[in-house]
Amino acid sequence: xxxxxxxQSLSRLGTESAFVVLARAQQLAAxxxxxxxxxxxxxxxxxxxxxVEAGIKALRDGHHGYTPANGLPVLREAVAADLHRxxxxxxxxxHIVVVPGGKPTMFFAxxxxxxxxxxxxxxxxxxxxxxxxxxxxGATPVPIALREENSFAFSAEEVLAQxxxxxxxxxxxxxxxxxxxxxxxxxxxxxxxGLMEHPHVALMSDExxxxxxxxxxxxxxxxxxxxxxxxxxxLDGWSKTYAMTGWRLGxxxxxxxxxxxxxxxxINDHSCVNAAAQFAGLAALTGPQDAVQDMVAQFDARxxxxxxxxxxxxxxxxxxxxxxxxxxxxxxxxGLTSMEAQNKFLDEAGVATVAGTxxxxxxxxxxxxxxxxxxxxxxxxxxxxxxxx
Numbered sequence: 440x441x442x443x444x445x446x447q448s449l450s451r452l453g454t455e456s457a458f459v460v461l462a463r464a465q466q467l468a469a470x471x472x473x474x475x476x477x478x479x480x481x482x483x484x485x486x487x488x489x490x491v492e493a494g495i496k497a498l499r500d501g502h503h504g505y506t507p508a509n510g511l512p513v514l515r516e517a518v519a520a521d522l523h524r525x526x527x528x529x530x531x532x533x534h535i536v537v538v539p540g541g542k543p544t545m546f547f548a549x550x551x552x553x554x555x556x557x558x559x560x561x562x563x564x565x566x567x568x569x570x571x572x573x574x575x576x577g578a579t580p581v582p583i584a585l586r587e588e589n590s591f592a593f594s595a596e597e598v599l600a601q602x603x604x605x606x607x608x609x610x611x612x613x614x615x616x617x618x619x620x621x622x623x624x625x626x627x628x629x630x631x632x633g634l635m636e637h638p639h640v641a642l643m644s645d646e647x648x649x650x651x652x653x654x655x656x657x658x659x660x661x662x663x664x665x666x667x668x669x670x671x672x673x674l675d676g677w678s679k680t681y682a683m684t685g686w687r688l689g690x691x692x693x694x695x696x697x698x699x700x701x702x703x704x705x706i707n708d709h710s711c712v713n714a715a716a717q718f719a720g721l722a723a724l725t726g727p728q729d730a731v732q733d734m735v736a737q738f739d740a741r742x743x744x745x746x747x748x749x750x751x752x753x754x755x756x757x758x759x760x761x762x763x764x765x766x767x768x769x770x771x772x773x774g775l776t777s778m779e780a781q782n783k784f785l786d787e788a789g790v791a792t793v794a795g796t797x798x799x800x801x802x803x804x805x806x807x808x809x810x811x812x813x814x815x816x817x818x819x820x821x822x823x824x825x826x827x828x
Contacts, residue, residue, distance in 0.1 A: 614762025
């Protein structure tokens with residue numbers, strides 16, 4: 440009989456509930472139940488053909504070995520050029536670190552600043568990995584409440600009021616998962632101005648949905664504030680914009696002082712990113728952007744449908760989703776808790792959603808719907824939920 444003794448720190452490590460819901464949905468589907476998945480957060484589009492071909496060509500050309508730990512120089516230069524094109528900022532390619540997806544940047548940033556006695560602030564409701572890794576590091580997680588009445592944008596005044604001498608890192612995410620909220624420039628301006636009084640605090644800005652804004656909104660990157668560049672980690676990548684979730688390819692712009700530390704973390708953790716995936720990422724940045732524009736236009740059309748239809752459900756209200764590809768309706772009027780609604784809709788209606796509490800305590804009374812599915816499936820899913828309610 441095994442008597443393995445695992446590290447106690449593992450008990451502090453959470454999970455991403457969307458994958459738990461996905462596994463349950465797949466189990467029901469295998470039993471013959473017709474499931475519509477509005478739970479998982481990944482585009483339902485194929486990676487554009489020219490990107491796929493670039494990855495295949497890289498393999499055929501013999502790119503089978505290790506690459507630099509921080510990413511191919513030509514790819515980091517392309518990232519810098521793309522950031523200049525999209526945000527009008529100059530970025531030193533040596534400050535860019537390419538990693539396998541978005542999560543390594545989150546993990547490295549939190550582990551770099553988190554330890555017992557430290558505090559790290561994070562959005563709530565927010566991507567569950569933030570709080571999970573903060574707890575794993577031994578630091579104290581301090582939630583930044585995102586409220587429906589504020590269109591799920593953070594309040595700079597509230598954020599600044601929570602800073603203490605123990606605060607090491609503030610995580611922000613706009614456009615946001617799970618709410619679809621977008622924080623306006625005026626609020627970001629206030630946050631940056633207030634941080635001038637707290638030079639010991641670093642920021643991690645998760646901008647993975649930066650290409651997905653609607654209704655004429657424009658993305659505000661924290662890179663556009665030179666006064667905080669020496670303590671800013673800006674996370675972005677290919678997964679959402681180019682429908683490349685399975686390619687596992689992301690990057691971050693790091694402060695110069697942090698680059699040696701994160702490079703060592705890369706070497707210890709994963710050595711380098713898959714070579715062929717990096718060449719595919721290069722083709723994505725330097726090739727035609729038509730597929731991205733088409734995908735975002737289709738998301739916008741679906742967004743309008745799902746928000747309109749959610750507002751017709753009994754006991755449900757939904758604010759306008761401003762970015763990403765999520766709607767986050769208020770279901771309090773149904774009399775169901777978030778978890779009860781998630782389970783009821785999946786088991787009885789065959790519709791996968793994710794309980795708001797999977798994203799933090801401030802998510803009670805809400806559900807996350809991903810509209811990364813066809814309009815026909817969205818309409819059918821909401822028809823089934825309407826019958827249940």
